[in-house]
Amino acid sequence: QVQVVESGGGLVQAGGSLRLSCAASGRTFRSYGYAMGWFRQAPGKEREFVAGLGWTRGNTHYADSVKGRFTISRDSAKNTVYLQMNALKPEDTAVYYCARDPTPGLGIRVDDYDSWGQGTQVTVSS
Numbered sequence: 001q002v003q004v005v006e007s008g009g010g011l012v013q014a015g016g017s018l019r020l021s022c023a024a025s026g027r028t029f030r031s032y033g034y035a036m037g038w039f040r041q042a043p044g045k046e047r048e049f050v051a052g053l054g055w056t057r058g059n060t061h062y063a064d065s066v067k068g069r070f071t072i073s074r075d076s077a078k079n080t081v082y083l084q085m086n087a088l089k090p091e092d093t094a095v096y097y098c099a100r101d102p103t104p105g106l107g108i109r110v111d112d113y114d115s116w117g118q119g120t121q122v123t124v125s126s
């Protein structure tokens with residue numbers, strides 16, 4: 001069983017920045033052969049892919065809506081993945097979730113991921 005805990009959300013003005021953290025742990029958490037991803041869900045909308053990172057190679061993938069503004073990274077020693085969010089817009093307002101893809105395939109579908117955190121709220125005011 002893998003546990004995932006997000007932190008770092010909050011209220012920020014448009015144009016500002018936030019950094020989200022996601023700490024993963026658990027007896028079956030492996031240090032190879034999987035990916036970590038960030039998703040978000042706004043009120044009344046479906047959960048959508050934001051960014052993914054292959055843990056072994058460090059390869060990344062982003063949704064078009066956040067390319068050039070968001071950066072996903074990892075600290076392997078801490079089993080932690082980060083999402084640096086810059087130039088935030090009101091439409092980025094959502095609950096942000098971290099999750100593990102048990103394959104290295106950088107999936108973009110919710111069903112590709114098997115371990116989810118509880119989410120952290122990000123609110124961007126105009």
